Amino acid sequence: MKILADQNMPLVEQYFADFGEVERFDGRKLTPEQLVDVDVLLTRSVTRVNHELLAQANKLSFVGTATIGIDHIDTQLLNNKNIAFSSAPGCNAVAVAEYVISSLFALSQENARPLSGQTIGIVGVGNIGDCLAQKLKALNVDVILCDPIKYEQGLLENHVTLDELLAQSDIVTFHVPLVKSGEHKTLHMMNKARLKALKPGLTLINASRGDVIDNQALLEIMQAGADLDLVLDVWEKEPNILTELLEHVRYASVHIAGHTLEGKARGTQMLYQKLCELKSVEASKSLDDFLPLPVITSATITQHFNEQDIARLVHLIYDVRRDDGILLRHLENDGFDSLRKNYPVRREFSTLSLQGESPQLAALSQLGFTIAK
Ligand SMILES: NC(=O)C1=CN([C@@H]2O[C@H](COP(=O)(O)OP(=O)(O)OC[C@H]3O[C@@H](n4cnc5c(N)ncnc54)[C@H](O)[C@@H]3O)[C@@H](O)[C@H]2O)C=CC1
Numbered sequence: 001m002k003i004l005a006d007q008n009m010p011l012v013e014q015y016f017a018d019f020g021e022v023e024r025f026d027g028r029k030l031t032p033e034q035l036v037d038v039d040v041l042l043t044r045s046v047t048r049v050n051h052e053l054l055a056q057a058n059k060l061s062f063v064g065t066a067t068i069g070i071d072h073i074d075t076q077l078l079n080n081k082n083i084a085f086s087s088a089p090g091c092n093a094v095a096v097a098e099y100v101i102s103s104l105f106a107l108s109q110e111n112a113r114p115l116s117g118q119t120i121g122i123v124g125v126g127n128i129g130d131c132l133a134q135k136l137k138a139l140n141v142d143v144i145l146c147d148p149i150k151y152e153q154g155l156l157e158n159h160v161t162l163d164e165l166l167a168q169s170d171i172v173t174f175h176v177p178l179v180k181s182g183e184h185k186t187l188h189m190m191n192k193a194r195l196k197a198l199k200p201g202l203t204l205i206n207a208s209r210g211d212v213i214d215n216q217a218l219l220e221i222m223q224a225g226a227d228l229d230l231v232l233d234v235w236e237k238e239p240n241i242l243t244e245l246l247e248h249v250r251y252a253s254v255h256i257a258g259h260t261l262e263g264k265a266r267g268t269q270m271l272y273q274k275l276c277e278l279k280s281v282e283a284s285k286s287l288d289d290f291l292p293l294p295v296i297t298s299a300t301i302t303q304h305f306n307e308q309d310i311a312r313l314v315h316l317i318y319d320v321r322r323d324d325g326i327l328l329r330h331l332e333n334d335g336f337d338s339l340r341k342n343y344p345v346r347r348e349f350s351t352l353s354l355q356g357e358s359p360q361l362a363a364l365s366q367l368g369f370t371i372a373k
């Protein structure tokens with residue numbers, strides 16, 4: 001069996017070598033010729049799997065994307081061609097939620113405004129939005145949710161419309177898929193009219209897909225003096241982003257919100273499990289076999305732990321500001337993609353085991369830290 005895998009997908013050899021020969025490709029440069037005689041194609045979000053790419057795919061029986069977003073895959077085409085398909089739902093939900101939590105604490109410190117007492121609006125309450133909402137409950141913030149699809153399905157008790165959410169929130173964070181048409185279209189859901197109507201001082205976070213916010217309109221309102229704190233991980237037209245926007249963004253990163261070691265590795269593992277299922281083989285390998293020990297494994301916390309101490313603990317594991325700024329300096333040539341490819345190792349909160357007597361342990365556990373027994 002011949003397996004073709006994106007070069008930015010970790011642990012493919014470890015998981016898939018028993019199935020056959022593994023070859024790597026550059027996600028943005030894959031050509032139809034490379035798919036001749038390939039049985040399994042494993043992608044990330046940057047490879048468009050469409051009619052043109054599959055023109056010479058004579059043996060392809062499985063396509064997997066180690067992502068939750070599937071806007072780069074023509075799933076109808078795969079279905080028509082009888083090619084099995086799988087994404088990796090939930091693989092990076094914790095990572096993205098932790099990216100948001102890290103951003104919230106960084107802004108709270110820099111703006112000298114405690115998180116508790118603020119209202120956070122989450123748009124899209126799937127794997128990520130739900131995980132984030134659970135973590136935020138630990139921090140005494142008010143959370144309001146917008147997800148008309150889950151609400152209509154009876155899967156969400158409280159739901160407000162997007163416009164209600166924008167009016168009521170101090171911080172708004174987007175976790176929707178990119179949907180280009182239909183009743184619940186998300187393409188440019190933050191259009192110029194909505195952007196112009198945002199209340200001064202609001203924080204806008206986008207770690208979903210760049211096209212959810214009209215980037216040109218956002219630039220125009222920022223240039224006109226809009227008072228917004230912007231946290232952008234995703235951009236329209238990646239990797240050729242609207243560079244003028246960068247100077248207006250508090251924390252700018254290169255579509256790495258989901259890139260914890262665990263998040264990326266889980267994506268690979270989920271595709272391995274799917275292929276095992278398709279081939280009726282027992283899935284014997286697991287993440288614990290491959291993940292290295294983190295640099296910091298444990299910490300003791302004191303009785304009088306407060307919100308600022310929690311912020312310090314969060315930033316000990318991941319401070320979003322380590323990823324901000326580098327984008328501006330590395331934009332030339334292959335800057336955006338090379339920053340993604342060479343992204344330094346980032347671990348999840350759960351890799352830190354906490355001990356101590358603090359009443360804050362329950363909240364820290366809810367945030368995702370491990371509590372020592
Ligand atoms: N920046 C990054 O590194 C990452 C970005 N993403 C993006 O985040 C998106 C969300 O990820 P998950 O939560 O795992 O996906 P999910 O599919 O579990 O959840 C998406 C939720 O959005 C809701 N939704 C759809 N249209 C909506 C609308 N018009 N208004 C409000 N809600 C709507 C759906 O009902 C669903 O509950 C992905 O589709 C992907 O594009 C995901 C992972 C990493």
Ligand SMILES: O=C(O)C(=O)[C@H](O)COP(=O)(O)O
Pocket residue numbers: 043044045046066067068069070092255258259
């Ligand atoms: O899961 C998704 O959807 C994502 O956006 C990924 O976490 C990040 O995308 P790639 O690393 O696959 O480009």
